[in-house]
Amino acid sequence: MPASTTGLTRPHPLAAAARVVMLALVAVLTLIATREPGQLRWVALLAVAGIPAVVAPGHRLLAPLGRFAEVVLVGLAAGQVAAAANIGTPMPGVGASAILPYLAVPLTVAALQRRVREGVGLIAVAAVTLILSGVLNSGGDGPQISQVGYLTVAAQWVILAALGLFAAGSLQRTIQARNETRPQPYTEATRLLTQLRSVARQLPGATLDPGSISDHLIEELRVVTRADRAAVLSASGGGRLVVLAQAGADRVDWETTLDADSAIADAWASQQPQTAHRSQARSHSGGEVSALVVPLVAGVRTVGLVTLEADVANAYPPPVVAQVTALTRPAALRLEAALLFDEVRSLATNEERQRLAREIHDGVAQELVMVGYGIDNALASLPEEAKETGEELRTLRGEVTRVITELRLSLFELRSEVDRHGGLAAAIAEYARTVGASAGLRVHYTLDESTARLPAATEAELLRIAQEAITNARKHAGASNLWVTCAVDPPFAQIEVSDDGQGIADQRPDGRYGLAIMAERAERIRGRLEISPRHPSGTTVAVVLGTSPRRDNVRDSVTASEGE
Template structure:
């Protein structure tokens, strides 16, 4: 059996800056040789250096070629320096100056070795360079005043060896410091995440009310602002992605359809971009109010990041002089940091939850779902090969096959539920509608969907929880109610939302324990987003599950008027 050849490896090339530095040094040495000797044939030493430096360019990390190339370079410099000094123009003292032509090149191999943290090789290179310079000086012949010539050569050589040693030491020290700083500054993702999340948990427990709820923080801020400034209408908005804002909380007797686009020509966009308070003499709603209106938009800036906006409006001109603006900004500064912490906490929790749901979906799909499919195929094969006289066995296998098919269908619906998310462009109502129609069709239910949606969006965490509540209610109706009709209504008017799921089944009194467990899960989800879960019987039969988040001044006023008319 012939062993497999190892996969080809991609050669590691030298860094472009290192190649450029080597070229510049070679050019400098060539110029110095010409200036000191004025003989073109002495450039062959530069050519030898080019050949010796090729391994450093072609294979800088090769365990044999790269070190050999560096040793060849220092030997060429040591021997060549004495020969160039011998041909130097001028008197014998010029021979010492001529040695300067090649000696600067010693810094190249020594610095490369030091940066690669090869201390033993650096010491060996220094010893080799010293021996090469001594041998070169011994074999060179000098005319005129040999003593002066050799003395100048030796002095210059010793100076450059000392400089090379100091440069090597400095490069090695610098490399070590950079490595230590890199290791100290390089985050260890899981350890760092654990530390930060642990701190976040501790801080969250110490906060007032032990909560990190963006909606609650926003409502508290609006209450404080209405205590220092006149505000017939007010709202807190935050970014949701896609250049749009979501309403976290609002206050006032009238329903306001706030401008939520950051691309529009509005005070909202100006305040967001400039991170400065912005006043205007018109409403920041899409349907502008007539008459005198004063609007104040204050960005919520935490550090250098804008995390949201506060809008307050009064039905009067000049309602927000500089003194009022200063009082408002004094309250929004600390609130911005609290809101940023709450939004980050929501984002981390949402990412972790979505990742876990996707992981569970993958495991179910690749594990038990595939195994059940194989069990079904096995039953089909057994039925196909069963003798005709084994009727009772065949009937039992068909019953078992039907049960396996039912379980596979349930698993597929569970996978669909795990993978369902609120699309950024479609919105919550579209996601609930798609889920209701898909699950209803699989369960033989007639699905009736009513949507009352707006272009404004709820916070992502709120939309995710509302979707899960609606999914649980629809699943309960399909599995436990024995219903034939399913009514789903979505009314979304941020920060208000109401999701209602009704069926004409047997009601909640006779539901199985797992159905009651689903109701408990829905109640926990509603409490998490500060919502109200209402479960009531439907006349003449069935159950209605409704979840309400926030308040809507428009709906409250309609409800109050209806109640008043009924009382009359």
């Protein structure tokens, strides 16, 4: 039967140890006071009475009865021990004081379990029992006690027990209040994540995407004011900003360095709108420009910036600035929620990938290595005449080696991350180089990455797409060459993987499944996956974010390099 129905919860080791220590103390004091080993029978009875409270501390009936039995025994024993010690002459109180300290045990347990009424009842029973015990031991032929001395000692210990009950109860309430006002980290994390899950289920999917929120904000702002160029930027670490979304006829190379002399840096530092008469884009060719930079502040934290530019003078007077600011205030809260949600999801995903990598490395990978060693040992001890068996073992050893190689590449893929200092192109190139070397592929690179960075979550998804495309080419294409192109010019990016293999039409079902995964990842970051045949043979897989005039130039250069 479950513990919740019987109350037979597991005893706490500290509670049992405290009772044993107190019983030993009372036994020693009783021997010192009476010098009669026979008085230790009361200590033995107390030990028996305390068994229910130790074995079944959560039982609704046995545990309280055990504590009341302990109090009654203490009261009866106090009179007997006091009489045996001749408390009236010459040291009244010594005998009773030997056994009465045990009152603290049942009273403290009741207080810690927040049984206030039981504690008051225990004190009342203790007082009545002590009085009756004093009366019974004040007459007769045996040893007698001094009523005044005995009652004085008994009253002192009852008062001390009551104060202990009150102190233990106050301590328990204080601990409970502190736990309620200052939750433990995991409790608080559970509460917040539960709230986040509820909010995420209630909101439309796009409202928790930073890029979608930024696009919508730009559209709203372009309704109320002129903006030939506009962008929403957010922090990426390292004193730089990333472009979440932008609008404009041409490519814009925004100033993303926070330590530069620009209105963008000033708005970020001051949390106040900044106007300027020069462009905040490094790529702008010149001419008359009005610029407005409005910080997106959520509480006391700057989560992003909105940059607007118009190719006219004085395009952003104070009334327009006020209109823009009114629109950005609620947008800042939405953007902060989306960025936090994105960060939590990325952290959880990365942690899970690392966990899987550890489990594969410490589990199946090690076991396969041991299988390979076993086959090697079998081959070494095989007689020379068993040629057919040897060939089978060597074939099996080759297959085990192949599987181990696949596992190692999978581990490398799981552990690969975009370094915040190296960039996306470096991470893709490292992965392609490692995979190409293991598969005997000649890898050709075309890397064109600007100093500006994409959001960390976007870079992570692009890396996973590139990894899947490279893995598909290695496993299913039967190619000799691999062309990897990485062009990053935030918010535009294009990753392209081409091979000279057999083409996508003859690929196995698991290869098509990999293409479906890449399409889902591209959709998650508002990109598009493009799959096309490569002439004269092979397949090209590309993921594209945004648009850029440079895209055609990049494609032309890649086509020319492949034809050489």
